[in-house]
Amino acid sequence: MTPVTHRNGGELLAAHLASLGIDTVFGIVSVHNLPLVEAIDADPALRFVPVRHEATAVNAADAYGRARGGIGCALTSTGTGAGNAAGSLVEALSSGTAVLHITGQVETAHLGSGRGFIHETKDQLGMLTAVSKYAVTVTSTQDAGRILREASVAALTAPGGPASVEWPIDLQYAAQHDTGSPVAAVEPPTPDAAELDAARELLASARRPLIWAGGGANSARTELLALVEATGAGLLTSNSGRGCVPEDHDLVIGNFATTPAGRALLKDADVLVTIGTHFRSNETADYGLELPAAHIQIDIDAAALGRVYPARHALHGAADATLPRLTTTARRADAAWTARVREVRDEVRATLHDNIGPQAAICDALAAALPRGAVVARDVTIPSSSWGNRLLPMHDPRANVFPRGGGIGQGLGMGIGAALARPDRPTVVIAGDGGLAVHFGELLTLAQERPRLTLLVFNDGGYGVLRNMQDKYGERRSGVDLFTPDFAQLAAACGLAYARIADETDAKAVITAAVASDGPTLVEVDLSALGPMKNPFTPPVKIPTA
Structure with missing residues (x-):
């Protein structure tokens, strides 16, 4: 230069x-x-x-x-x-x-x-x-x-x-x-040849294979889809891997590994291929989830290999370069296994849809109103953790925006960034009233920049996740019940359009109109009026009860 x-x-x-x-x-x-x-x-x-x-x-x-x-x-x-x-x-x-x-x-x-x-x-x-x-x-x-x-x-x-x-x-x-001196790009690692050959042989012997994709698979979408379709394997994902294969594909089970049906599949699988996933505690039942011993792990991060679960064959390399080497020798799974994968895919979704009660209408309305690939930025809140991270379909990993580290209050800022990155399509933010309060000031940013963003605020008057934990495991509530503003007045003060969902029958019309808008809309979901889920959501963390 x-x-x-x-x-x-x-x-x-x-x-x-x-x-x-x-x-x-x-x-x-x-x-x-x-x-x-x-x-x-x-x-x-x-x-x-x-x-x-x-x-x-x-x-x-x-x-x-x-x-x-x-x-x-x-x-x-x-x-x-x-x-x-x-x-x-x-x-x-x-x-x-x-x-x-x-x-x-x-x-x-x-x-x-x-x-x-x-x-x-x-x-x-x-x-x-x-x-x-x-x-x-x-x-x-x-x-x-x-x-x-x-x-x-x-x-x-x-x-x-x-x-x-x-x-x-x-x-x-x-x-x-x-001076304009260029900086050399770092060449990705290449798996050990003997280890790769052994992994190919193991996968070729599989009759009941499963694949688990994490965020590291997002750069290998075409290659992953080819492996899934060549093997007929079921595809589990971490939350970060959602959308790497579109979730309307009939072999995508998704982020359901810890469900009873997901555990049963993992127990019966004869080979598991994992790609770029770090097996976070909240996605493995605090590491209590059992994986097959015949485990092929692919990761570009050498430190991740075998860190949480033993890997029979650890392949240190980029997913997009490594997966085709497995696909070329892979064999088709037993037809009965692939049929079972499809059954489990339907079962876990139907079960969760039923369990979330009236919030299912909101999930359904979002799925219907959003164009394919639209960003859904999800703060850490009960709707996100229970169904936004699993049931609401993702078709593109770039649409799958959420705080992977688990900190509340980041959803609106993330939504604003995503909406301005892709102004040609709508963006939705799922937030709770407690998390939104961490950065109320960003409502002014939203009003000033006016992106095509629908802010869904699930209002339960505080920190619902922790409230449910205290109700389940303790004898009192501490620090979880918060003052909540009048969101209609707050939206008006910020110059934002406002709507309210207080009944299942409100969801479709309100969400359709908000998503179709050319500017920002604050939609309050009044959870006290809407009604509870069938079972109060608590996070997958261990609480001593003795």
């Missing part, structure tokens, strides 16, 4: 974002990032979204990248601003999603001096290192371009994660001299 001189760091950053295909940046302006924000805002090819909290800047950038299958960018200030972003960086790190996080820093002359310079904090880089895949400080105007490229490559290299760059404010204002 030809060396280029930019007037300041903001112009350099804008040029770098264009090279990544990013057209929207999320952040909060500050005295310690002003040149960056001003350059992005002035660039006609870029949109700066002024969110109301730094945590949302990262959540929105995270979901923007997920929805586009790439990378997002967040801008924060130094000190407290960077600290506010830390929790959302943890989410991106847990999810392995690519975020370029640019944060300010005090002037170079005062960096690390401990004088109490405005916005200064002790060892900000150490904090960022703890919650990022890659973290670095810009130390000169000659290095900033290279650092931005290195950070982006690190974030995008599987297993991905957030890359944080702290940029002293004096260096942001200065002219940038970028």
